[in-house]
Amino acid sequence: METKTRENWSSKAGFILAAAGSAIGxxxxxxxxxxxxxxxxGAYVAVYLLFLVLIGTPLMLAAITLGRKTQLSVFGAYKxxxxxWSFVGFLAVICGFVILAFYSSVGGWVLYYFKNAVTGNLNTKDPQVLAGIFSNMMNSPATLIVYQLIFMALTMLIVINGIKKGIEVTSKVMMPGLFILLIIIAIRSVTLEGSMEGIKFLLVPDFSKITLEVAKNAMAQVFFSLSIGMGVMITYGSYLDKEVNLLSTAVSIPALDTLAALIAGFATIPAVFALGFEVGEGPGLMFITLPAVFASMPLGQIFCIAFFLMVTFAALTSSMSMLEISVSYFVDELKKDRKKSTLAVGIVIFLMGIPASLSLVQGSSFxxxxxxxxxxxxxxxSNILLTTGAFLLSIFVAWILTTKEAVKEIELSGIRxxxxxxxxxxxxxxxxVGVFIILFNSYKDFIIALLN
Structure with missing residues (x-):
């Protein structure tokens, strides 16, 4: 019987760009x-950076090491x-399903807004008009589902072509493009008159604002952003050659991820302050406030188009990694065909995402x-599955695989x-310990919200 050779990344740079693409979304x-x-x-930023150094980066190294040592999908790695411990891998597969189900919904919004940026519909300073565009989108079931479907189809098209020809090639194009566009917009934002207040808000922490809720949100952001708890980095790490330096890799990914987040902060928050908009807008910041900010700038429509093109890149580089978690399970564990697995999994996730999209329509019963x-x-x-996955990953690598064995794997490439x-x-x-404290409170808050 012929054994099919498992794919590998064509280069370390390809892996880092793909992994960073998964993280940067x-x-x-x-x-x-x-x-x-x-x-x-700034208080939130400080807590986020602390968690990134003490928890995010150590877990990143643990995940990549586990993946490369086993050369298997996340389910197979634990098994x-x-x-x-097979259930932890299965939990990661489920997590990928759940995240992509709602993530594809937001991905659809981004595509819708990119289209509107190109047609000039967003080129207005009036927040009321922009709020109306957002409201019309959110109250049109057909619009929400059609654009979610287009987003999932694009994601499936990339993953169906495999690691080298699909994910890696796409990441090598989209990631540099994303950073270039992000830096251009950030430079424009921080050079606006009155932007200094926004820069101070972002960088100068008021430690009196740090609460357990802020800490919980910062921890969830670390896990959501770095794609740790859902097994992406275990899966991506499994395609690495033994010669690759895992240490530099595990530092590079969080560094690029954090750089992108901070540049995104500079691209948005100073401009929001400079032009007198509300920084606490919440999820609507990108879809209502920012288009008004761009419309207030010279060449605003060009910046608006560039921004939503960049966000489309970011959304796709993450969604394809989430889909790959589930696809790699079917390909590696169940020996199924990649194309058929991608289509089947993608369709199921799309169907799961429909209630998420429709639940946002006014008067919804979802x-x-x-x-x-x-x-x-x-x-x-974000708060339950990712955090649980990260907690169990740390226990598994520390006490089941053992850190001694993990260090042996890390040093295989000849490094000390x-x-x-x-x-x-x-x-x-x-x-x-740190993750468990946050996890306990996340479970409690989630159960209370479901019962109320």
């Missing part, structure tokens, strides 16, 4: 700026070392307790891991 461009605005500005299906998918994935004792201590003790 709507979590950076859409969620991070509005989370900064609604969680106290191959200890069958009793609610459980006080939460819409969209909010349920969001909170279930001088900070191995520090990393081992963080993964064994600091990460699980």
């Amino acid at each position: 709507l979590g950076n461009i859409w969620k991070f700026p509005y989370s900064v605005g609604t969680n106290g500005g 191959s070392i200890d069958k009793r 609610y459980i307790g006080s939460l819409s299906f969209f909010d349920i998918y969001d909170k279930l994935s 891991f001088k900070l191995a004792p520090v990393w081992s201590f963080l993964v064994k003790y600091v990460v699980p």
Whole structure:
């Protein structure tokens, strides 16, 4: 019987761009700026950076190491070392389904807005008109579902072509393009008159604003943004050659991710302050406030088109990684054909996403307790499944695989891991305790919201 050779990345740069593409998505461009605005500005940024260093980066190294050691999908990675832990891999596959179900809905909004930017419909300074465009979109079931379908079709088209010809090639084009567009917009934003207040809001922390809720939101943002708890990095790491330096890789991805989030903050928040808009707008910041900001600038329509093109790139580089988690499970574990698996999984996720989209339509009955299906998918994935997955990953690598074995895998490429004792201590003790505290409160809040 002929054994099919498993795909690998064609280069380390290709892997880093793809992994960074997974990490750099709507979590950076859409969620991070509005989370900064609604969680106290610089205080939220400070807590986010602390969690990134103490929890996010150590877990990134743990995930990539586990993936490369086993050379298997996230489900197979856990199963191959200890069958009793197979459920963690399955949890990651489920998490990918749930996240992409609501993420594809927002991806559809981005495509809709890109079209409107190109046609000039967003070229107005009037927030009322822009709020009307957003409201019309949110109250049109056909618009929401059609654009969600287009977004999922684009995602499936990339993944169906595999690692080298699909995900890697797309990432090599989209990621540099994303950074170039983001930097151009950020430069324009910080050079607007009155932008300094926005820069201060973003960078100067008021530590009195740090609460457990801010900490919980910052932790969820780290996991959502870095794609750790859902198994993307285990899956992507499984396609790495043994010669690749895992240390530099595990640092490069969070660094690029954080850089993108901060540049996105500079691209939006100073401009919002400079032009007198509300920084605490929340999720509507990108769709209502920013188009008005662009319309207030010289060459505003060009900046608006560039921005939503960039957000489309970011959304797709993340969505294709989420789809790959599930597809790799069917290809690796069940030995199914990649094309058929991609189509089947993509269709199921699209169908799961329809209630999420429709739950946002005014008068919708797609609610459980006080939460819409969209909010349920969001909170279930971001605050529950991702955090649970990250907690179990740290326990597994620290105590089941053991950090000693993980360090051996890290040093296979011929490097000396001088900070191995520090990393081992963080993964064994600091990460699980820190994540568990946030996780406990997330479970409690989610259950209360469902019951109310």
